[in-house]
Amino acid sequence: SQTIHQWPATLVQPVGSPLSLECTVEGTSNPNLYWYRQAAGRGLQLLFYSVGIGQISSEVPQNLSASRPQDRQFILSSKKLLLSDSGFYLCAWSQSGELFFGEGSRLTVL
Amino acid sequence: AQKVTQAQTEISVVEKEDVTLDCVYETRDTTYYLFWYKQPPSGELVFLIRRNSFDEQNEISGRYSWNFQKSTSSFNFTITASQVVDSAVYFCALSEAGFRGAQKLVFGQGTRLTINP
Numbered sequence: 001s002q003t004i005h006q007w008p009a010t011l012v013q014p015v016g017s018p019l020s021l022e023c024t025v026e027g028t029s030n031p032n033l034y035w036y037r038q039a040a041g042r043g044l045q046l047l048f049y050s051v052g053i054g055q056i057s058s059e060v061p062q063n064l065s066a067s068r069p070q071d072r073q074f075i076l077s078s079k080k081l082l083l084s085d086s087g088f089y090l091c092a093w094s095q096s097g098e099l100f101f102g103e104g105s106r107l108t109v110l
Numbered sequence: 111a112q113k114v115t116q117a118q119t120e121i122s123v124v125e126k127e128d129v130t131l132d133c134v135y136e137t138r139d140t141t142y143y144l145f146w147y148k149q150p151p152s153g154e155l156v157f158l159i160r161r162n163s164f165d166e167q168n169e170i171s172g173r174y175s176w177n178f179q180k181s182t183s184s185f186n187f188t189i190t191a192s193q194v195v196d197s198a199v200y201f202c203a204l205s206e207a208g209f210r211g212a213q214k215l216v217f218g219q220g221t222r223l224t225i226n227p
Contacts, residue, residue, distance in 0.1 A: 032212045043201065043217040044155075051210040059214070088153060094213045097143060097205075101155035 002027035006091045006102040013109055019064075019078040021105050023091030026072065031093040033074040035066055036101075038088040050074060081109045112137045114204050116218035123192055124226050131187045131221045133202030139163075143205040144178065144185045145215065150198045161185065192225045199223070 006023040013019060025031050035047045046059045048066035056066050063082050067075045074091060086109045091102040113136040123129050135144065146158040159169060161178050169176045173190045189196055199222045203215040 032210075034212075036215075043219045044203075044215075045217075046214055049212045049214065051212055057212070090155060092155075097213060098157060098160050099145065099213050099215060100157055101147075104153040104155075106153070 002093070002100070004091060004093055004100060004102040006089075006105055009103065009105060011105060011107045013081050013107065015083055015109055016080045019076070019081050019085070019107070021076040021089055021091075021107075023074045023076075023102055024072055025093045028072070028093070028095055030071060031095045033068060034092040034094070034099070035074065035076050036090045036092060038090065038104075040087065044090065048076070081107075083109050085109050112139075112142075112204050112206050112216045114202050114216055114218035116200075116202055116221050118221045119219070120222045120224070122224040122226060125194055126191050128188060128190050129192050129223065129225075131189075131200050131202075131223065133185045133187065133218060135183050135185065135202070135204045137183075137204060137206075139206070143213070145201075145203040145205070146176065146185075146187050147201045147203065148198045149201060149220070155201070158187075189223075194225045194227055197223060197225045 003026045032051050034049045036044045037047050038044045049057050050068040053068055053071055064078050089105045092099050115134045142163045144161045148156040148158055159176055166178050175188045177186045199220045201220045202218045206214040
């Protein structure tokens, strides 16, 4: 069966520091991959999605970037974090229309 | 633009009561998908159901049931005989067709459901 993992689960970073969140999917090949963000008390917002290695689509211009170096690996990065980057980041995958999410990474920028 | 509205921000009921969570959507697409997810306190989003726009049959899964009505652009979710474990935030979402079949979901703001013993 397919599984999705993301890490770290919790992260506290100072403003201006870099960020790297990783997500991997197991048990499937060539999935579509996604990064969503959930700000405190708000719904989920799609940040990036990828339909293949090296193919990244950005939905919201912001301080973040994404990369897909391998088929089942999706990375969310920032060179310099802002306070507004705080939130709960969720990686997801889909292949046949259904979208499944990882456990989430809670980022606090101080 | 696509939009999902969950007008109920919070609902609180006593265990064993039935509860319905409302979801209204807006889209210009003729082909689309609707989803429901459960977010327990742990934070992970748990997939509950996906329904395509051409299938208006109601769906039942145990104590859960979904009522899809295109005429009113609604996709409501009912929990029968609620239990404390049903306490969570529930999200309704609408997919927007993305590049090469990617599922770009637009989420509602969520409904926080509390089941009291």
